[in-house]
Amino acid sequence: xxxxxxxxxxxxxxxxxxxxxxxxxxxxxxxxxxxxxxxxxxxxxxxxxxxxxxxxxxxxxxxxxxxxxxxxxxxxxxxxxxxxxxxxxxxxxxxxxxxxxxxxxxxxxxxxxxxxxxxxxxxxxxxxxxxxxxxxxxxxxxxxxxxxxxxxxxxxxxxxxxxxxxxxxxxxxxxxxxxxxxxxxxxxxxxxxxxxxxxxxxxxxxxxxxxxxxxxxxxxxxxxxxxxxxxxxxxxxxxxxxxxx
Amino acid sequence: xxxxxxxxxxxxxxxxxxxxxxxxxxxxxxxxxxxxxxxxxxxxxxxxxxxxxxxxxxxxxxxxxxxxxxxxxxxxxxxxxxxxxxxxxxxxxxxxxxxxxxxxxxxxxxxxxxxxxxxxxxxxxxxxxxxxxxxxxxxxxxxxxxxxxxxxxxxxxxxxxxxxxxxxxxxxxxxxxxxxxxxxxxxxxxxxxx
Numbered sequence: 001x002x003x004x005x006x007x008x009x010x011x012x013x014x015x016x017x018x019x020x021x022x023x024x025x026x027x028x029x030x031x032x033x034x035x036x037x038x039x040x041x042x043x044x045x046x047x048x049x050x051x052x053x054x055x056x057x058x059x060x061x062x063x064x065x066x067x068x069x070x071x072x073x074x075x076x077x078x079x080x081x082x083x084x085x086x087x088x089x090x091x092x093x094x095x096x097x098x099x100x101x102x103x104x105x106x107x108x109x110x111x112x113x114x115x116x117x118x119x120x121x122x123x124x125x126x127x128x129x130x131x132x133x134x135x136x137x138x139x140x141x142x143x144x145x146x147x148x149x150x151x152x153x154x155x156x157x158x159x160x161x162x163x164x165x166x167x168x169x170x171x172x173x174x175x176x177x178x179x180x181x182x183x184x185x186x187x188x189x190x191x192x193x194x195x196x197x198x199x200x201x202x203x204x205x206x207x208x209x210x211x212x213x214x215x216x217x218x219x220x221x222x223x224x225x226x227x228x229x230x231x232x233x234x235x236x237x238x239x240x241x242x243x244x245x
Numbered sequence: 246x247x248x249x250x251x252x253x254x255x256x257x258x259x260x261x262x263x264x265x266x267x268x269x270x271x272x273x274x275x276x277x278x279x280x281x282x283x284x285x286x287x288x289x290x291x292x293x294x295x296x297x298x299x300x301x302x303x304x305x306x307x308x309x310x311x312x313x314x315x316x317x318x319x320x321x322x323x324x325x326x327x328x329x330x331x332x333x334x335x336x337x338x339x340x341x342x343x344x345x346x347x348x349x350x351x352x353x354x355x356x357x358x359x360x361x362x363x364x365x366x367x368x369x370x371x372x373x374x375x376x377x378x379x380x381x382x383x384x385x386x387x388x389x390x391x392x393x394x395x396x397x398x399x400x401x402x403x404x405x406x407x408x409x410x411x412x413x414x415x416x417x418x419x420x421x422x423x424x425x426x427x428x429x430x431x432x433x434x435x436x437x438x439x
Contacts, residue, residue: 014418015400019333020393046419049426051318053394054284054325055368056375062282066296071271074307078267145265149309238311244265 006036013042017050081145082244144172144243151175151240153206156224158243164216170224171209172241175202178226185231187223187239188214194223199231219245255320262310270307277321278303280368281328288332288395302331329394336397378428386421389414 009032015021016029033039144156153174160168170186178184178201186197195214202208212222223239225232250258250272261269281302285295306327313323379387385407392398392406400418404411 011412011415011419012400014420014422015393015415017422018390018393018418019329020398020400020403020418022399046422046426049422049429050394051322051326052375052378052425052429053390054280054329055321056372056379057280057283057287058372059279059283059365059369060286062278062299063292063296066282066300067271067274067278070274070300070303071267073304074267074270077307078265081265147309147311149305149312238314242311 005032006038009033009036010039010042013039013046017043017046018053077145080143082142139168142243142245144170144241146241147239154241156241156243158212158222158245160216160245164219164245166215167211167213168216168222169209169211170222170243171207172202172224173207175206175208177202177204177206181229182226183229183231184208184210184224185227185235186210186212187225187235188212188216188219189221189223190219194235196231196233197222199227199229216245221245256315259310259313259315259320262307263313265310270310273306273320273324274303277324280321281324284325284328285332288329288336288397294335298331298335299328302328305331333397337399375429378425381428382421382424386417386424389417390421390425393418 009029012021012025012029016026021029033043139159139161142158142160144158146154146156148154151174154172155174156170156172158168158170172184175184183199183201185199188195188197197212197214198210200208200210216222222243222245223235224241225235225237225239227236250261250269253261255273255276258269258272262273278299282295282299285298285302286292289295289298302324306324313320317323318326379390382390389403389407392403393400398406400414401411403409404414407414
């Protein structure tokens with residue numbers, strides 16, 4: 001039986017590489033391929049021929065308006081992604097200095113790259129952020145970029161506290177409720193390192209929030225991935241959401 | 246002195262795109278948009294439809310830029326793969342009667358791009374060599390591959406069109422690709438794709 005299955009899948013290698021399988025057939029083939037060294041090897045052997053096909057096409061000039069229309073959208077989305085940078089969300093600066101976010105949340109100091117601590121904080125922070133609703137003063141808000149292929153309805157923004165030393169609050173909307181074994185996890189990217197932050201969940205309406213306690217003053221980005229419940233020490237996928245800093 | 250972005254290799258440009266740099270993305274379009282449009286046009290045979298597909302594909306590339314992984318192939322292969330998948334989706338959404346059998350009928354209107362740079366001249370040479378490799382295949386293998394890749398037909402649709410068993414069609418695809426791979430290897434070995 002096993003041999004027959006393998007043989008029937010092997011016959012489909014050419015169709016797979018040419019995009020001639022239906023979605024269901026392709027998914028079944030890819031599941032088989034995960035465990036089949038022989039099929040994977042043959043695919044890699046034949047792939048250069050399939051990859052060459054689009055390069056065989058006679059070149060025709062694209063319409064000039066195509067680039068213009070495309071870049072209009074791209075420029076707009078790039079501007080929106082950084083729109084909050086340097087922008088005061090609230091008009092007046094705070095009249096008195098505010099205690100750091102950690103103190104307000106009564107959270108202990110967090111060691112970067114210490115996943116377990118971050119993980120435990122996730123539960124506390126998730127609750128504490130809910131208590132912060134309406135505590136609006138100071139900071140800036142940066143709009144998140146969401147991978148719309150994987151999270152089509154997702155949006156988010158990061159409310160950075162002061163100059164970023166006291167962390168930030170990430171709010172998201174339109175995110176799928178993972179429900180099962182997965183949770184969302186925040187990360188801070190700094191100097192080529194990805195530092196784990198708390199995990200969080202979203203409600204049935206797809207909205208949620210999490211405190212990012214890490215010092216963001218010299219960070220490059222805050223990222224979000226989907227991870228197994230319990231959190232991870234390194235991202236297991238490309239970020240689904242990123243906030244450039 | 247800062248390096249001009251246009252001097253960067255595709256993979257370096259993609260790193261800038263991943264950080265959200267629209268100028269870097271524009272450069273990716275400048276380098277590969279023509280090939281992307283040519284592929285979509287070859288498949289749908291209609292400039293308006295090809296334009297829509299390429300715009301959608303490049304927006305998807307911009308929005309999912311963090312998914313690019315250079316370990317999985319060149320930027321050009323990645324871009325053309327996305328355009329190919331989008332075009333197949335588009336073809337399969339349309340009804341069979343609306344679909345253009347471009348691979349069988351030929352394209353009516355072509356506006357060939359002028360050869361402007363050495364890179365473009367080299368790419369045209371490469372395209373000719375790949376077409377030559379395709380022409381070395383037995384007719385039934387070549388036609389099956391073209392219907393699948395450029396026509397966007399599934400193996401069972403091709404079996405129906407050509408009135409052949411599905412197993413025969415699958416076999417032609419695999420054997421044809423294998424023969425083409427060997428032809429291309431010989432071409433590269435002979436310096437044919439300079």
